[in-house]
Amino acid sequence: xxxxxxxxxxxxxxxxxxxxxxxxxxxxxxxxxxxxxxxxxxxxxxxxxxxxxxxxxxxxxxxxxxxxxxxxxxxxxxxxxxxxxxxxxxxxxxxxxxxxxxxxxxxxxxxxxxxxxxxxxxxxxxxxxxxxxxxxxxxxxxxxxxxxxxxxxxxxxxxxxxxxxxxxxxxxxxxxxxxxxxxxxxxxxxxxxxxxxxxxxxxxxxxxxxxxxxxxxxxxxxxxxxxxxxxxxxxxxxxxxxxxxxxxxxxxxxxxxxxxxxxxxxxxxxxxxxxxxxxxxxxxxxxxxxxxxxxxxxx
Amino acid sequence: xxxxxxxxxxxxxxxxxxxxxxxxxxxxxxxxxxxxxxxxxxxxxxxxxxxxxxxxxxxxxxxxxxxxxxxxxxxxx
Numbered sequence: 001x002x003x004x005x006x007x008x009x010x011x012x013x014x015x016x017x018x019x020x021x022x023x024x025x026x027x028x029x030x031x032x033x034x035x036x037x038x039x040x041x042x043x044x045x046x047x048x049x050x051x052x053x054x055x056x057x058x059x060x061x062x063x064x065x066x067x068x069x070x071x072x073x074x075x076x077x078x079x080x081x082x083x084x085x086x087x088x089x090x091x092x093x094x095x096x097x098x099x100x101x102x103x104x105x106x107x108x109x110x111x112x113x114x115x116x117x118x119x120x121x122x123x124x125x126x127x128x129x130x131x132x133x134x135x136x137x138x139x140x141x142x143x144x145x146x147x148x149x150x151x152x153x154x155x156x157x158x159x160x161x162x163x164x165x166x167x168x169x170x171x172x173x174x175x176x177x178x179x180x181x182x183x184x185x186x187x188x189x190x191x192x193x194x195x196x197x198x199x200x201x202x203x204x205x206x207x208x209x210x211x212x213x214x215x216x217x218x219x220x221x222x223x224x225x226x227x228x229x230x231x232x233x234x235x236x237x238x239x240x241x242x243x244x245x246x247x248x249x250x251x252x253x254x255x256x257x258x259x260x261x262x263x264x265x266x267x268x269x270x271x272x273x274x275x276x277x278x279x280x281x282x283x284x285x286x287x288x289x290x291x292x293x294x295x296x297x298x299x
Numbered sequence: 300x301x302x303x304x305x306x307x308x309x310x311x312x313x314x315x316x317x318x319x320x321x322x323x324x325x326x327x328x329x330x331x332x333x334x335x336x337x338x339x340x341x342x343x344x345x346x347x348x349x350x351x352x353x354x355x356x357x358x359x360x361x362x363x364x365x366x367x368x369x370x371x372x373x374x375x376x
Contacts, residue, residue: 011372012372015373044373231366232362235365235366236361239365239368242372281350
């Protein structure tokens with residue numbers, strides 16, 4: 001039954017999110033029109049044409065599940081915390097919290113703000129968990145989802161798409177970055193005051209008389225922060241997952257190529273462990289640094 | 300749309316990104332070794348800073364590589 005799918009079809013299949021939105025039909029080639037009912041996109045082209053009001057169900061599902069897992073873990077440790085003999089999980093949780101606390105204490109000097117450290121912990125652990133999904137071999141979870149969808153809903157498995165790594169979806173990473181940007185603006189206005197913040201944006205590098213140049217420079221710098229924060233995580237994870245997918249295409253090419261691909265996959269997975277933790281750490285440190293800059297009182 | 304141009308664009312994005320990252324992390328590694336040679340006891344702290352800054356240096360090249368792969372595989376296919 002499985003027709004011989006080409007490499008690019010395989011790659012495109014693994015790059016497509018499970019998108020839910022207004023169903024589209026193709027009237028003429030290249031012209032798509034909504035059919036008025038809601039449902040899952042059955043092809044990448046349809047998903048692309050669903051426009052703004054469509055949601056990547058797999059990204060949301062995986063990120064919410066991983067967030068719940070994180071909160072359940074820390075809550076379960078907090079519930080049975082004992083000052084006497086700490087259990088294994090308590091040691092592990094304490095290790096993470098101490099590590100985050102030192103880092104935040106080092107880079108955040110903005111005075112009394114009880115939000116920054118918990119936010120840093122949440123970002124680090126959550127982004128790390130989301131990135132960790134990239135280490136699961138490419139076809140495992142999507143195959144499970146495809147077969148179960150075919151079994152339960154009787155859908156043709158070739159049209160069931162599922163991306164398990166939420167951080168390879170720019171919506172997720174830019175969404176988090178925009179939230180950090182909103183926090184930056186909130187604290188800038190709150191700590192510096194509207195006048196202080198506006199003067200920082202307009203009078204900065206070249207003093208009062210070069211106001212237009214200052215404004216352009218400062219706003220570009222301000223806007224580039226969330227943009228680079230979000231796209232850095234996306235770029236690293238997307239490229240990492242792409243390499244996994246390309247290695248996975250080698251498995252279909254006979255025993256020799258397959259075993260060589262196995263070695264490649266192990267090597268890249270080990271190297272990717274460093275990238276996963278590093279990107280989560282950088283996302284956290286930069287969030288702390290940006291919030292710290294938002295707290296800088298002007299003399 | 301002429302597919303050839305898309306592939307050239309993707310290759311340029313990845314190539315120039317790699318060039319930038321290679322020079323950046325190369326310089327960074329050199330400075331790291333100098334500092335480690337000068338003060339070996341600081342190596343643990345230096346190593347974390349090295350990875351942090353290497354991640355930051357890699358930021359824009361990796362964004363370029365990510366977007367190039369998106370263009371190459373999701374658009375051109």
